[in-house]
Amino acid sequence: MIDPSDKLGIKSVTAEYKRLRQESFPDVKIGVLHGKLTSREKETILKSFRAGELQMLVATTVIEVGLDIGAATIMVIEDADRFGLAELHQLRGRVGRRGKEGICALFSSYPSTIARSRLEAFANINDAFKLAEQDLKLRGPGDWFGTEQSGFTEFKVADLNDVVLLAEAQEAAREIIEHDPGLVSYEQIRIKIEDLLQKEHHLS
Numbered sequence: 001m002i003d004p005s006d007k008l009g010i011k012s013v014t015a016e017y018k019r020l021r022q023e024s025f026p027d028v029k030i031g032v033l034h035g036k037l038t039s040r041e042k043e044t045i046l047k048s049f050r051a052g053e054l055q056m057l058v059a060t061t062v063i064e065v066g067l068d069i070g071a072a073t074i075m076v077i078e079d080a081d082r083f084g085l086a087e088l089h090q091l092r093g094r095v096g097r098r099g100k101e102g103i104c105a106l107f108s109s110y111p112s113t114i115a116r117s118r119l120e121a122f123a124n125i126n127d128a129f130k131l132a133e134q135d136l137k138l139r140g141p142g143d144w145f146g147t148e149q150s151g152f153t154e155f156k157v158a159d160l161n162d163v164v165l166l167a168e169a170q171e172a173a174r175e176i177i178e179h180d181p182g183l184v185s186y187e188q189i190r191i192k193i194e195d196l197l198q199k200e201h202h203l204s
Contacts, residue, residue: 011078017058025056033059035178064090065171070098080106081115085135086167088122114138132167 017032031045031054042062048054050069057063064087075095080088088106096102106119121134176186183190 013058013060016078020056020058028056029054030056030058033057033062035060035062039179061087061091063094065175067094068097069094070100072097073100073102075102075104076107077104078107079109080119081108081111085118085122085131085138086128089128089131090171092122 013034014032017030021028021030031049033042033045037045045054045057046067046069049057050071052071061083072095075091077083077088077091083091092102092104095104106122108115108119111119118135118138121131121138125131125134176183176189180186183193
């Protein structure tokens, strides 16, 4: 979350950035990274982090994919109960790269029973496939073509490998939409999506 949300109780990344910079670590050079920054702004911040000009990053899950900085060795994830296992695993993979030991600490204020089970699985399992299997058991596959991120659906998955593939496809789709919301450079994808939406509209 970038902006404060009283409804969800999630800290604003910008508010947390200011708090850490002003109160907790006034002598540490801290950067902030989120999806509302331009690509150039993101790259400038990451370049500074790689060069050691920034010692800490406060970020949203925009860092989930593509961050490869060998010096990044410690990650703290707040409200970890709000994440799925696959996403937590992706985030964990951003630290401890290039043979260096990494530490990923999870914090959760009020985890439900299922959320606690998810976090315990995350702490004990390093294999991505096994985590995906556990995530599917705990959360359900969700709605692949809609907005539901968890729960059981009428969409049938033939094999668990399909779940992993679909999760990767979802992430690829998020990256495309982030850089090209109107799908101007992806005409065939846009046409296919419009066709699927029309068919779904006629069936509903």
